[in-house]
Amino acid sequence: MSVHGKSASLEGATSKRLSIPEFAARKGAEPLVCLTAYTTPMAQRLDGHVDLLMVGDSLGMVLYGFDSTLPVTLDMMIQHGAAVCRGSRTSLVVVDMPFGSYQESPEQAFRSAARIMKETGCQAVKLEGGRDLADTVSFLVKRGVPVMGHVGLMPQSVNTLGGYRARGRGDQEAAGVMADAIAIAEAGAFSIVLEGVMEQIAQAVTARVPVPIIGIGASAACDGQVLVAEDILGLFSSFKPRFVKRYAExxxxxxxxxxxxxxxxxxxxxxxxxxxxxxxxxxx
The missing domain is CATH 1.20.5 (Single alpha-helices involved in coiled-coils or other helix-helix interfaces)
Structure with missing residues (x-):
């Protein structure tokens, strides 16, 4: 096979997977369907039904029995991210950056993100944080790393936030969620996960911010939804959040x-x- 033919073949193979621009273009259109996946078999089962597979650091609680996402390591995320990429063909794959892998500096964040993307084959990374992480998001995007943001309830900041309570209950907190979402979008994130916020805040953020807002415990008005697959399948029974709907047991x-x-x-x-x-x- 010629070099040209090989390149064309590879291009054809990769074009079948939903791209970042295609995902971003769905803002305000048909809702985007997103689920977590941590293993090859689960990715294979979900791939034909979703637009995005998220390799979330929630795997620390779902698979490893941790009390929070904080103990999850970069190596763990890379191993599971690679497994999901091997098991999927059409879904956009996004891998979470775990606690401690990006907060120190934009340079640290780039090193971590580069490892994730090179060693997993994923299309993007996700990180938690609002206005305080905007510079880091901008740093990554300018260097070719597609970034999905995550604002509202941020599990990696559970100790600072004082628990897993819904955000945006007061005017000041609601304004903070909005400001965080705007800052992350302006920094170049192609989409933002909005978790655990009051419905009216989710509606306002979705209407105001120009990139797809993916809700989890937010509002049906969001541009898409994401849940933990094990939650909807009845496989993770130690805790059932209010925003989870069980589709199987x-x-x-x-x-x-x-x-x-x-x-x-x-x-x-x-x-x-x-x-x-x-x-x-x-x-x-």
Whole structure:
């Protein structure tokens, strides 16, 4: 194959995945569908149904049993991000930058983002922060790193915020959420996750900010929605936020299947002849 032919082939393969400009162009149009994914099998199942797969640092709580997202490391995000990219073909893949990987300086943020993008194959990174992180977002975007913002309730700042309560309850707090969203959009973010805010604030931010606003615990008026896949599937049962809707109860199905398997093993019903190599045939 010629070099030109190879390039054309690769270009054709990558063009099937939703691009950053295509995602951004959906502002005010058909709502964008987003879900988290942390593994190759989950990415394969979700890929054909969503516009964006988010490799969230929520994996620390969902997969690793941490009490918050704070213990998640850059290496963990890279490993899971690469797994999701391998399992998806058409969705835009965004990987969270974990706590401590970008707050120190714009230069630190670029080093971390460059590692994530090179080692996972993702299309963008996401970081939490408002006006205080605008310079960092601008620094990254100018250097070719697409950035998704995250304002409102920011899990990485849970200790500073005093818990996981909804934001924007008072005029001052509401104005702060709006100012944060505007600053991150002006810094060059192609989209912003708006988490855990009062509905009227979400509506106002979506109407005011020119990039897609992806809600989680916000409003149906947002340009799209994101949830943790394990939450909607009933796989993460230790806590169910108010804003989660369960579309399945797979956790109960798993428990039932495990119980049936255990019973079959204990009664020697499994494995049967059809599950064994070279099983002896019975003669009459």
């Amino acid at each position: 797979l956790g109960a199905d798993i428990e039932e299947a495990a119980a049936r398997y255990a019973a079959d093993v204990r009664t020697r019903s499994f494995p049967g002849p059809e599950h064994i190599f070279g099983a002896m045939k019975k003669h009459g």
